[in-house]
Amino acid sequence: MPKTQMIRARIEPDLKQDVESIFKELGLTTTEAISLFYHQVKLWKGLPFEVRLPNSTTIQTFQDTDAGKNLTHCEDAEDMFNKLGI
Structure with missing residues (x-):
C-alpha cells in the first residue's frame, strides 16, 4: 500500500482561493491543512467543530x-x- 493516497474534491473557485490565502498566512499548504483536518477527525472520532x-x-x-x-x-x-x- 502506498504511503499516501490522492484525494479529489470539487470546491467553488472563490472559496478555494479565499481558504488557500488563509492557509498561506498560517504557513500551511492545502495538503497539510487537509491532513491536519483528517488527524483531528480521527482524534475526536467526528468533526472537530459543531455542525x-x-x-x-x-x-x-x-x-x-x-x-x-x-x-x-x-x-x-x-x-x-x-x-x-x-
Missing part, C-alpha cells in the same frame, strides 16, 4: 440583522460594555 442547524431565535436574529433591525451602534469598546451593562 448544527440554527434555532428559530437565531434565524430571526440573522434576518433582523440583515434587514438592519434591532441593531445597537457603539462608539467604541467602552461604549459597548456600558450598553451591555458589563
Whole structure:
C-alpha cells in the first residue's frame, strides 16, 4: 500500500482561493491543512467543530440583522460594555 493516497474534491473557485490565502498566512499548504483536518477527525472520532442547524431565535436574529433591525451602534469598546451593562 502506498504511503499516501490522492484525494479529489470539487470546491467553488472563490472559496478555494479565499481558504488557500488563509492557509498561506498560517504557513500551511492545502495538503497539510487537509491532513491536519483528517488527524483531528480521527482524534475526536467526528468533526472537530459543531455542525448544527440554527434555532428559530437565531434565524430571526440573522434576518433582523440583515434587514438592519434591532441593531445597537457603539462608539467604541467602552461604549459597548456600558450598553451591555458589563
